[in-house]
Amino acid sequence: MxxxxxxxxxxxxxxxxxxxxxxxxxxxxxxxxxxxxxxxxxxxxxxxxxxxxxxxxxxxxxxxxxxxxxxxxxxxxxxxxxxxxxxxxxxxxxxxxxxxIQFGSDDAEQLREVLLDSGSTLMSTRSDEVDTKICWTMENVGEHAELNRIVCYLREGETFDPAYVWCPERCDTESHSLDGFPDADRLSMFENVVRPSVPPELADHSVDESGASGEEESYPTATVHVPLVADWNLVGVLSFETDTWRAWTDEEVDLYRTFADLIAHTIARNDRRLELRRRTEQLEQFSAVVSHDLRNPLNVLSGYLDLVENEISLSTYEPMDRAVTRMEALIDNLLMLAKRGDTIGKTESTSVAGVVEEAWQAVRAPDATLTLTDEIGRVRADPTRLQQMLENLFRNSVEHASTGSRAKPGDAVDHAGPSVAIEIGPRTDGADGGGMYIADDGPGIPSDVRGSLFDSGFSTADSSGIGLAIVDRIVDAHGWEVDVHNDSGAVFEVSFEAETAVNPV
Structure with a gap:
């Protein structure tokens, strides 16, 4: 100087x-x-x-x-x-x-166009194309921004690995912890970390004699480190580097943050897709086991049971017949939960009373009674799924009402006996779109389990806990709502959505 x-x-x-x-x-x-x-x-x-x-x-x-x-x-x-x-x-x-500053307004506009193309490319990518397209977009951004390197570090436990690297010239990258990045605390708070540069021969002047750097400390290599954030978690760091004498504009850094968000979203979306595919494959394997390995032996058992129907006493035959019927229903429910695709099929204007009658006949509870108090009318629904919903609600009443004091001595815990009564009718509380209630005269729902009642696998009567989970799924698929409360027994109320309800004809 x-x-x-x-x-x-x-x-x-x-x-x-x-x-x-x-x-x-x-x-x-x-x-x-x-x-x-x-x-x-x-x-x-x-x-x-x-x-x-x-x-x-x-x-x-x-x-x-x-x-x-x-x-x-x-x-x-x-x-x-x-x-x-x-x-x-x-x-x-x-x-x-x-x-x-090597990044002007024209450069910013060009980089925006590159990011727009990159976003379209990354959002439409298949799982087997993710690696290739991320590298391709990094190359486009690096060339337009006149950078020397772009490195995408992905988090694996406590280590950040260089998963994707764009570097026209040979460069060495290695894994390191979060502390290996500049201002790691800021990165952990999802903030950008920007470091300008000075020429190497002048870099020594940016540090005072005590070795302490100023507020705008400069380095021979200019870098921008942007956190990769998915679901409010730090999943990686995207590093932009140049060896030239350079300062970064706020507009330039904002565009790099947009690019990092695109990459983070693409990686997170692909991870979810792969996880969904893995679970789907597991469900397909489960469905095959249920439909073949369980149903075939059950069919054999049902066939032999029909052969001996007239050779054994009714008191011996009926419990076995009920057990076979229950196993068939359980298999159907499991297959329904594992079913891929839509939960409901084509909807149509459906007579609720007609579906109620068919559902009740399928339940096989000759000692229970069902009363339809008034005309419910018609509703737009998938008739098959509506019937399955009602069957599960009826079975729930039969199974859980048996725990009340009205059950006869010697009754099985999952059957109600002759005293259970079920009532179904239209809602009378003036709810928009109408609806219906299904009530029984059993012991009701304990208040401490009401919030978990529709969770898959939850039961208070040693049953599978799948029936009400299916009810909730069918109701949700139709756009309805279901609620439960006690009134001299359990009362399930189904509210039909206003747009789908149909007036009685």
Whole structure:
């Protein structure tokens, strides 16, 4: 730095600006002029000339040495070095910063177009194309932004692995912990970490003698580290790097954050897709076991049971027949839960009373009674699924009402005996779109389990706990709602959506 100064002069505030400061008196010295002329052209270092007096001769001297700017006012003795009012620092920053920024408005517009194409590409990618398309989009962004490297680190436990790398020239990347990134605490808070750069030969001036860096510390390599966030978790870090003398604009960093969000969303979506595929395959295997390995032996048992129907007593035959029937219903329910595709099929205007009758006949509870109190009307529904919903609600009443005091001694825990009564009718609370209720005279639903009643596998009567989960799934698929409360027994209320309800005809 060419500046007439004493040993006590603090040059650090000017060091961060990375320029040459001289005076008109010093610039007239031939040796000084030669040193200014010898400044490497590959490093754009501005020259600021301090004019002792604002005369025509002073300006001619400044032009002769190729000054980028001049300071015509003297530095006040009261001005603290490095303050915002320091004229030398202001002029140096004005001269330096535009040269360091290599990303203009045209570049931003081009990068937006690249990101738009990248978003369309990544959102339409198949699982087997994810790796290829992420690398391709990284290359496009890197070339348009004139970067040297882009590295996508993905988190694996406590380690961040370089899963995707764009680097035209050979470069070495390695796994490291979160602490291996600059300002790891900020990354963990989902903040961007931006580091500008200075030329290598000037980088030493960015650190003071104590080794402590300033607020705008610079490095030989300019980097932007952007967190990859999915479901409010830090799943990786996207690193943008350049070895050139460069500062980053806010607009540029915002575009890099958009690109990181695209990659994070693509990876998270593909992970969910692969997990769904894995679970689907498991359900398909489960369905095959249920439909073949369980149903076939049951069919054999049912066939032999029919053969001995007239050879054994009714009291012996009926419990076995009920057990076979229950196993068949359980298999149908399991297959329904494992079924791929839509939960309901084509909907049509359906008579609720007609479906109620068919559902009751399928339940096989000859000692129970069902009363239809009034006409419910018609509703737009999948008749098959509506019948399955009602069958499960009826079976739930038969199974759980048996735990009440009205069950006869010796009754099985999953059968109600002759005293259970079920009632079904239209809702009378004026709910929009209508609905129906299914009530029984059993012991009701314990208040402490009401919130878990529709969870798959939950039961209070040693049953499978699948029936009410299926009810909830069918109701939800139709766009209805189901609720349960106690009123001298359990009462299930199904609210039909206003758009799907049909007036009785």
């Amino acid at each position: 060419l500046l007439e100064a004493t040993e006590d002069t603090d040059l650090q505030p000017l060091a961060d600006a990375c320029g040459i400061v001289t005076t008109t008196e010093a610039a007239t010295d031939i040796s000084i002029a030669d040193r200014l002329a010898a400044t490497p052209k590959s490093v754009p270092v501005p020259v600021i000339v301090v004019l002792e007096t604002a005369t025509a001769e002073s300006f001619r001297i400044a032009l002769r040495v190729g000054a980028d700017d001049v300071v015509t006012e003297p530095i006040s003795e009261t001005t603290e070095p490095g303050s915002d009012t320091d004229p030398l620092v202001e002029r140096l920053l004005d001269a330096v910063e535009p040269r360091r």
